[in-house]
Amino acid sequence: MLQKCIVAGVDDSPEGVRSAKVAWAIARAAGVECRLVHAAREYWATSGGTDIPIDVGAMNEAVLQIAQERLTEALGSAVAPNAISQLEVRLGRAAVLIREVVAERSADLVVLGAKHHPAVTRWIGGSTVHNVVRTSRVPVLVSCMEDAHVRRVLAAVDVSYAAAATVAEAIRFAELWGAELRVIHVVEPLPLIAALPIAMDQEAYYRLSEEQFTDVVSGLTEGTNTSLVVRRGAADRCVAEEVEDWNANLLVVGSHGKGWVDRLLVGSTTERLLNHLPTSTLVVPVPAPQDSE
Structure with missing residues (x-):
């Protein structure tokens, strides 16, 4: 599953510290390296116009030093000293920095902390x-x-x-912790399209979808103690309900079907789940097969 490195994006918030703690624990269990990274905002990006000469380089050095000190203090009891000693604090945007470090370290996994929204008492991305x-x-x-x-x-x-990729990651994480594994498939209702010349049988559609799911996933989970569940309804709602009813600690979902530019404009089940995070969620990117592009 994990062979090289875990990269954790951290800050000095409680969520950022928990992210570091979780990443470090996973790295220890998997026997891989853990790299903690933090993006500090460059001084020029936050300062207004002024006629007073400013040594931007010196200011940015001060920003980095202050961030390093604050993070070292915040992370002190959450992770091992050698993880803190390798903490990387750089100037720039967090998402860009994380991608850079992932590429540099050939990382297998990114860990980020979700923020808690007090108004609705939910975790959100x-x-x-x-x-x-x-x-x-x-x-x-x-x-x-x-x-x-x-x-x-x-x-x-x-x-x-x-x-296949989504189930494989779920199996690997379940084996890492010795956890129970369940795979859910949600069959959403057929859309009503007036232009269709022949009305489709909704019940037959449900049965066909359930049979396809059982055939596909049974082969992927062969040899494991995995339960299969099929629900009918809106995918994000049904998945969130199953998380709550079964008390799942980790949800594994695939991200596919649209490029990231498309997903900036068009919502997906994965992004809707991230918006109202029902539990810790592992998002598995799955590129489209060559022949489908």
């Missing part, structure tokens, strides 16, 4: 989370865990080419 998920070529774990102990992993899949 912020702009950094969405930007990283939209462009990442490696799985991204959006974590709202207090620790890295996972007891139940729920994978949400369709019957597209993305199912």
Whole structure:
């Protein structure tokens, strides 16, 4: 599953510290390196116009030093000293920096902390989370865990080419923690299209979809103790309900079917789930097969 490195985007907020703690625990369990990274805003990007001469270079050095000191203090009891000693603080935008470090370290996984929204008492993905998920070529774990102990992993899949990679990641994470694994497939109602000359049988459509799911996923989970569940309704709502009803600690979903530019404009089930994060969520990027482009 994890062979090289985990990159965790951190700050000195409680969520950022928990992200570091979870990433470090996963890295220890998998026996891989953990790199903590933080993006500090460049001075020129935050200062207004002024006639007073300013040494921007010196100001940026001060920004980096202050950020390093604050993070070292905040992370002190959350991770091992050697992880803090390798903390990378650079100037720039968080999503860009994370992609750079992932490429430099050939990382297998990105871990980000979700922010808690007090008005609705929900965990939500912020702009950094969405930007990283939209462009990442490696799985991204959006974590709202207090620790890295996972007891139940729920994978949400369709019957597209993305199912195999999504289920494979779910199996690997379940095996890492010795967790239970369940795979859910949601069959959404057929859209009503007046121009269709022949009305489609909704019940027959449901049965066909359920049979396809069972055929595809049974082969992918052969040899594992995995339960399969089929629900009918809106995908994001049904998945969130299953997370709550089954008390899943980790949700695994695939990100596919649209390029990241398209997803800036058109919502997807994955992004809707990230908006109202029902639990810690692992997003697995699955590129389209060559012959489908």
